[in-house]
Amino acid sequence: MADRGKPSEGKAVRSLWSKDVAAQLWHSTPVKQRSVGSGQPSGPMDRSTNPGFRGSSLDPPDSHSLYSLQETKLPVNDLSGSTIQRQRREIQLLMEELKDREVELNAMATSHHKQHQVWEQDRQTVRMLEQRCARLHEEVQKRNELIGAVTTRMLAVESREEEAQKELSAARQQLCGLQQEQRVIRDRCRDCEEKNQSLSSTVTALSTQVGSLQAREEELSSMLRLKEKDATEAAAQILSLSGRLRDVEALLTESRSQESRLLRDMDDHKRRSKEAKHEASWLKDQVQQQAVQSSTQREEIIRLKQELQLLHRDVALSGEGDSWKDELLDLCRSKQERIMAELHCLRQVCENQRQELQLLHLNQGRAPEALRQKTSESLGEPTCKCVNHQSPSSLGGKTPPPVQDPPYLTQGGGHLSGSSLQRLMDELLVSSEKTDSAGDGGTVQPRHPEGFPWRQQQPNASRVQASPTPPEACPCPSSAPWTA
Known part of the structure; x- marks a missing residue:
């Protein structure tokens, strides 16, 4: 019965060793070690400092070492039982730690998911703002084009106004020239009319003088008298x-x-x-x-x-x-x-x-x-x-009326x-x-x-x-x- 129990104990040691090695391989990051009891100052993974664990190595025990233990030292059973209990405690602690790590990983995953959602929302808002900025930029460009078109139109209108002013000044100058020519022609017509009137009056005067001379030819004596009168009249005319x-x-x-x-x-x-x-x-x-x-x-x-x-x-x-x-x-x-x-x-x-x-x-x-x-x-x-x-006074004593401009x-x-x-x-x-x-x-x-x-x-x-x-x-x- 003792021989049968010893191989079962070896199998248990091997299974615990495989679990411990798997736990050690799974931890990729350093984990805070927990103290098992007051007699163990370090964590359960520090097996080199434990004096009771020095006898049991992590390597799988071979058959020769098991037989030597069975033959020489019987109190090894007590030591193996204590190591198994310790390993069980360590396994329980590792399971608790795994659960804590799982909770932490779940919390981290949820936080990462929330951050990803927030990042997606920010990216959508940034896209919307970029589209809005592009629209505003296009509107500004359209307004600038409208301003340029209006300025060109304004320049064209100004050039037209300047041309109209030039034509207006030229037309006014021509009108003034024509009016001056018309005034000169009117003055000439008036002078000609006055000359005609004076000539007609002189013709009538000459005709009367010719008639008087023909009448006075017969009366030479009366003509001599009239000469004196003519001399006096000539002196008066000279004075005038x-x-x-x-x-x-x-x-x-x-x-x-x-x-x-x-x-x-x-x-x-x-x-x-x-x-x-x-x-x-x-x-x-x-x-x-x-x-x-x-x-x-x-x-x-x-x-x-x-x-x-x-x-x-x-x-x-x-x-x-x-x-x-x-x-x-x-x-x-x-x-x-x-x-x-x-x-x-x-x-x-x-x-x-x-x-x-x-x-x-x-x-x-x-x-x-x-x-x-x-x-x-x-x-x-x-x-x-x-x-x-x-x-x-030789024109018959008639003076022409003063020339006046029309009222308009x-x-x-x-x-x-x-x-x-x-x-x-x-x-x-x-x-x-x-x-x-x-x-x-x-x-x-x-x-x-x-x-x-x-x-x-x-x-x-x-x-x-x-x-x-x-x-x-x-x-x-x-x-x-x-x-x-």
């Missing part, structure tokens, strides 16, 4: 002619003084035109400065877009929260809207300055016309006076120029409002930047337009008032 000569000299001095005054006025107008040209050049410099500022603002917009792209990349790499991205996008949008509003204000300022330049050009074009009209009026008055004084020529000039100027101003305002509404949709209100000198330049423009009535246009007697 000398008085008229003095009047003509006075009129000549007056005309010379008027000519000098007109020359001074012409010099004053030239000086004003030079000042207006200087103001126009200053306004052009201001427009160029505003264009440079707009180019710098466009460069800043491009730089902000590049920064926005870099920020999107950083956000995609770091995977931070959505609130920070939304705040950055809102900041960039607000900055872009502010820059677009400033650009719109700059465009409106440029339009206002362009309108002021056009008004200055109109005033410059009308100044020489007013000067010509004044000179023609000043030259027409002495001629009329001379014509009135050229009626001698004296009253229609101011109304004509005022209505044409008002219509031109209305057309310019309508065209500028159309271009502004097409460029920005009519949503941004005009806002002038601080420190811009356009407000300071307005008194100069009012100084140029300070005349109470606009200059009179050249009258046209043969047609209705010309409209712009």
Whole structure:
């Protein structure tokens, strides 16, 4: 019976040894060892320090060692029983540790699964944000294309307006030339009529003189008496002619003084035109400065877009929260809207300055016309006076009535120029409002930047337009008032 029990004990030792080796092979990571009792300071796996475990090695016992143990030492059975109990305890501890490890692995797997789900959600949100950024970028590109098209259209409209202004000035010059020619022809007709009247009166006088001479041929004595009377009449006529000569000299001095005054006025107008040209050049410099500022603002917009792209990349790499991205996008949008509003204000300022330049050009074009009209009026008055004084007493004592202009020529000039100027101003305002509404949709209100000198330049423009009535246009007697 003892021999049968010993092989069974060897089999048990071998099975325990195989389980222990399997447990040791399964633990890939170091595990915290637990103390079995107060007499064992180290864990159950440290078998080299255990004095009772030194006799039993981990190697499978062969038959020779078993027989030697059976023959020589009988108390080995007690030692093997104690080792089996210890190994059982170790196995129980290992099972508990395996269960703990299984729980830890399950918890780790659940945490990994949750992290994977969170990562998937973050990736979906990042994709959605990337798509949204792409849409916004496309919208910005479309808006930029619309702005470019509107600017090209605005340039085309400006070129058309300039051509229309040139044609208008050419037509006005032609009209003034035709009116001057008509005045010259009218004056010539009047002179011819007066000459005809004087010749007819002289013919009648000569016929009467011929009849009187034929009657007086018979009465020589009466003719001698009449010669004395003729001498006295000739002396009176000489006196009257000398008085008229003095009047003509006075009129000549007056005309010379008027000519000098007109020359001074012409010099004053030239000086004003030079000042207006200087103001126009200053306004052009201001427009160029505003264009440079707009180019710098466009460069800043491009730089902000590049920064926005870099920020999107950083956000995609770091995977931070959505609130920070939304705040950055809102900041960039607000900055872009502010820059677009400033650009719109700059465009409106440029339009206002362009309108002021056009008004200055109109005033410059009308100044020489007013000067010509004044000179023609000043030259027409002495001629009329001379014509009135050229009626001698030998023409039958009849003086022709003073020549007067028709009422529509004296009253229609101011109304004509005022209505044409008002219509031109209305057309310019309508065209500028159309271009502004097409460029920005009519949503941004005009806002002038601080420190811009356009407000300071307005008194100069009012100084140029300070005349109470606009200059009179050249009258046209043969047609209705010309409209712009």
